[in-house]
Amino acid sequence: VSTQSTGGLIGWIGTCFSLASSYRDPECTVERLLEEGMEIFGLDNICAMLAVFWCTRTAQVSMRIYNEFYWRDMDFFKASYITNVPVAVSNFPNEIFHVTKFVSGAAFGNIVQFNYHGSGGHFCHIDNTEGVVADLTSFIEKI
Secondary structure (H helix, E strand, O other): OOOOOHHHHHHHHHHHHHHOOOOOOOOOOHHHHHHHHHHHHHHHHHHHHHHHHHHHOOHHHHHHHHHHHHHHHHHHHHHOOEOOOOEEEEEOOEOOOOOOHHHHHHHEOOEEEEEEOOOOEOOHHHHOHHHHHHHHHHHHHHO
16 A cells, blocks of 8 residues: 555554654554654654655565564574674664564674663654664764
8 A cells, every 4th residue: 555555655654653652652543643743753754754665665665574573573583693793782662673682692693782762762763863873872982
């Protein structure tokens, strides 16, 4: 739907922004989720994301990784074990999938930084910019 319909794409992006943010409310209606997405992230951010997905026709590809990850979680990590590349892991409370130290260790052999944050979600670069910048800065200084 999201690769054939701008309305479907808008619905998917709008609900994703609200559902995966720090401010999510599981009791919201779909209409309220869309309104919250607009309030939290702003029209410019949502339009930019829509333009990227629509113009590049990559919405379906983006969704595919979530589906594969959901159904094969640990297998995905085990199959992609990386031994020597420095890795930083940041966990945000409203992330779609939380990566524990145990799971991270199953996928990465050189974790140099592992942080938990008090706010933020899947779109942490928008709703916890300070935390993301601090993590990136700290990680770069370590490597």
